Amino acid sequence: MTLKQRLYSNSPVPRKDWLGHVLDSIHEQGSVDGEISLDPVVQEFKDLIEGDSTLRMLAGSMFHEVPYHDDPVGNPQVREPDTMFKMINHLLTEAPRWSDQAYDAGHVGLPLNTIFNWPMATPSGHAFFLHPKVNVQLKKILKKWEQYLSTPDSLNVVSKSDWLSPSARRSLAEDANLVPGKSYTFEEIYICDPTKPHHGWKSWDDFFVREFRPSVRPVHFPDPPIATRWSSSTGRGPRDQDPTAVIVSPCEAKPFALRTRVNECDSFWLKGQPYSVREMLSPSPLESMSDHFTGGTIYQAFLGPTTYHRWHAPVSGIIRGHATIDGTYFSAPPLTGFPGPEGPDPTAQDRAQGYLPHVATRAIMIIEADNPDIGLVCFIAVGMVEISSCEIDPQIVSGDKVRVQKGEPTGMFHYGGSTYCLIFQKEARLNWVGECIPHVHEFHKNVAVNSALAFAQPREKKRLEACVDCS
Incomplete structure (x- = not known):
């Protein structure tokens, strides 16, 4: 299997669809409003990179070092920092969505990772995402996104057409059904109220950190007094x-x-x-x-x-x-990048887990x-x-x-x-x-x-x- 086939065969549809959705949204907004106004935290990130010659060079190079202009089947990709800033800006008011195809490919719920997945696998991307100033700004961006994901506005994806769809609830229940011979529904596993809107959760993050019902995960060999x-x-x-x-x-x-x-x-x-x-x-x-x-x-x-x-x-x-x-947020070791002996990690940091506890x-x-x-x-x-x-x-x-x-x-x-x-x-x-x-x-x-x-x-x-x- 070639490098392109190996990278793309694992997750082509989810990545293509999500990037295409965001790129179309950015193009439509630019056509209507003219130049897109960036959120202050994204503008600060842009100003940092454009004002630092080293970061500006790394940010530009990491896109050009990806060994193809379009993805392996011809879909256009992010190719320069300006589009990256606009995509991050768009993300700040959009919660991760459910997709059966993304779940099967291991990419569900990771939109920022989809933006950075290929440039972070390059030599310049490795240096860029290790840089302390970059990670300070990424933390600010993630904190801003966190604020949105903790509000009721983010509940639009915690719905019967998204994370509470029959296929999503079935997949989430299958992940949690670990006792042989027993099978519980999503509602039997997690504390929720299906009679209430959004099953009673107050935000996307409230759903994400959902709790098990008390009987679902008993402590094995509990300690006596x-x-x-x-x-x-x-x-x-x-x-x-x-x-x-x-x-x-x-x-x-x-x-x-x-x-x-x-x-x-x-x-x-x-x-x-x-x-x-x-x-x-x-x-x-x-x-x-x-x-x-x-x-x-x-x-x-x-x-x-x-x-x-x-x-x-x-x-x-x-x-x-x-x-x-x-620490870092999107750093991956060179061994999982494009120059690595086994080629890039298609799901970003899965093969990098031994590296992450030292830097992340x-x-x-x-x-x-x-x-x-x-x-x-x-x-x-x-x-x-x-x-x-x-x-x-x-x-x-x-x-x-x-x-x-x-x-x-x-x-x-x-x-x-x-x-x-x-x-x-x-x-x-x-x-x-x-x-x-x-x-x-x-x-x-x-x-x-x-x-x-x-x-x-x-x-x-x-x-x-x-x-x-x-x-």
Whole structure:
């Protein structure tokens, strides 16, 4: 298969249709109103690029470095920065729409990613989307879009002709039906009221961060009250597994990677995508704790834009630190770009997930587990593409909460796909649930949030060494 065939065969119709819709809208508006007036945040982005010779060069080059003028079957594409600005401007008052074809291709709900998908796969695009000034402006743009997506005006797509259409509800329910032999409808899975307009949701974002009904995702092996717990050193068998030794999935996600003996620093941008613990925690006060995880284990999984986007505590314990890091929004490593050995990633950042926890916008939470055989656990929520917010629970951020219970909600993503990592210390001896191990199955389904992910075995050293509380 040629480069063009490989890139285009995965998702031609959704990308073509959405770009064509926006380009037609921009042309029509320009024909009626003359020069299109840009929103102040988009104008500021344009002024930044046009006023900086390096950024102006990169912005122009990244479109010309795409190895064809039209797409592989002749449809015109975005070819210069001015059209990019107008398309972003149009997006600020348009919520992501549902499309059966886009869902099948893995592109549903990602309009900005559709604009940037090809230029970000070029050498100039790699440099452009890594630039700190560009990401400051992209954050402002995403925040402006977030404001719209949090208003009732964005509900026009949360309708029976769009995200609540029979095919959409059926697909969303299929994503969430993970218990063999059981099948629930969309309305049985999510808290909503189908008798109300828009099923009772107040905005697009309210729909996006929809919650499961309480019985849908029970916590596997829930921890008993501290006073009634037994020691993990009593030699109980699997049927009598100590609940505190069970780590549950903090998100509804598909397994991506499982790495052991990770380095404190490594070349995370190269093929194979090794993990570099210090970069994942930097720049933040938690960087000083990277040595606690050097030589440890990293598990990573991917959340599609149609799945449940709230996080839950993987273990019970004390929060020893948390931080939110402003990073990149649309950066992808060179290995997934046009010059890469395997050609560009057709769905943008899917193959780049090992790279993203080092550079993308992310939220970090370090928990000292009650069970000393688990020790310290680092949870990293990583924003991908459209994400403009990785929101830690306000009680945790405010300092009102220093303890979490396994399965308890701890935060959420907003506005797009995402990925997460769990990092364990090298002393933790973990047995992983088979369905959670990446690449064991050809086609992975989501691992249900709050389901068993791994079981901690007794350590050789029974007591966890004291760590610095950097919260």
